[in-house]
Amino acid sequence: MWIFNTNALICGAAGISLFFVSIKWSDNRDLAVIVAIVGAMLFDLFLRFTNDETENPGINPEAGGHIWFIPIWGVGILLLIFAGLSHFQVI
Numbered sequence: 001m002w003i004f005n006t007n008a009l010i011c012g013a014a015g016i017s018l019f020f021v022s023i024k025w026s027d028n029r030d031l032a033v034i035v036a037i038v039g040a041m042l043f044d045l046f047l048r049f050t051n052d053e054t055e056n057p058g059i060n061p062e063a064g065g066h067i068w069f070i071p072i073w074g075v076g077i078l079l080l081i082f083a084g085l086s087h088f089q090v091i
Helices: 004-025 029-049 072-087
Strands: none
Touching: 004 029, 004 072, 029 072
């Protein structure tokens, strides 16, 4: 399996777009990072659960975006944890 599949690239592009829209709208980098991560996760979940070709869309690689073998929503949760820890200067 490739590092990025097509759905992962689409979700990544959506997250990057949301980042720049958030920066332009609020001028708050922390908020823009969170909006980008959550937006990519939600778009991935939308792609997964509107895909009728798979029985288990939550983790199936053909249903949504994967980075290595981890679904985008799983990577997003980890990134949100790191963003929170970074914001509060824990790491």
